[in-house]
Amino acid sequence: MNEHVLPPLPYADNSLDPVITAHTISFHYRKHHQGYVDNLNKLVSGTDYAALSLEKIIAATSGQVEAAAIFNNAAQIWNHTFYWKSLRAKGGGEPPAALKEKMVAAFGSVDVCKKELSSMVVSQFGSGWGWLVLDGDKLKVVKTANAETPLTTGVKPLLTIDVWEHAYYLDYQNRRADYVAAVLDKLINWEFALENINA
Ligand SMILES: [Fe+2]
Numbered sequence: 001m002n003e004h005v006l007p008p009l010p011y012a013d014n015s016l017d018p019v020i021t022a023h024t025i026s027f028h029y030r031k032h033h034q035g036y037v038d039n040l041n042k043l044v045s046g047t048d049y050a051a052l053s054l055e056k057i058i059a060a061t062s063g064q065v066e067a068a069a070i071f072n073n074a075a076q077i078w079n080h081t082f083y084w085k086s087l088r089a090k091g092g093g094e095p096p097a098a099l100k101e102k103m104v105a106a107f108g109s110v111d112v113c114k115k116e117l118s119s120m121v122v123s124q125f126g127s128g129w130g131w132l133v134l135d136g137d138k139l140k141v142v143k144t145a146n147a148e149t150p151l152t153t154g155v156k157p158l159l160t161i162d163v164w165e166h167a168y169y170l171d172y173q174n175r176r177a178d179y180v181a182a183v184l185d186k187l188i189n190w191e192f193a194l195e196n197i198n199a
Contacts, residue, residue, distance in 0.1 A: 015089045024170045033080040040073040062152040075147040086159035088189040095190035106139040117141040127164040158193040
């Protein structure tokens with residue numbers, strides 16, 4: 001049995017305050033993220049999935065209607081771990097040169113890249129995620145609904161923004177666009193995206 005555990009949050013609950021408050025982080029990480037871990041452990045117990053890593057469970061259950069609950073919880077664990085790493089205190093600002101070069105090549109400028117990511121994720125109908133990904137050698141922005149993850153589509157995820165309401169409602173209520181703009185300007189971890197390009 002491969003017991004899944006909640007990965008450590010890479011900073012204190014109040015590190016992203018006031019853009020994302022400790023109140024939001026504590027519910028989001030300690031209740032929602034933990035909940036997906038607990039659910040997955042229950043769902044895979046006694047099944048063939050019990051011996052598999054998180055990534056293998058996601059790959060094996062993607063698109064399988066009868067395994068939707070397992071996929072949803074596994075993908076949500078992975079997506080959230082990736083989201084925490086996509087943010088940092090005093091983030092935003094100018095991306096590192098190697099990332100900036102790819103943004104300019106794909107979008108014309110850093111600002112256009114940010115705008116396209118922002119408008120894509122703000123327009124996600126209902127719950128989901130916005131992603132900067134590497135498709136071959138080219139940067140792209142994509143969105144996914146609910147627990148869906150670009151991991152299963154052959155592209156390399158570089159960073160993500162969670163737009164489930166639990167990610168912002170305590171701090172921003174219905175103002176999703178304000179939350180996304182604040183995250184991109186003040187918290188986004190461009191260095192993490194670059195690490196993923198080089199990984
Ligand atoms: Fe979330």
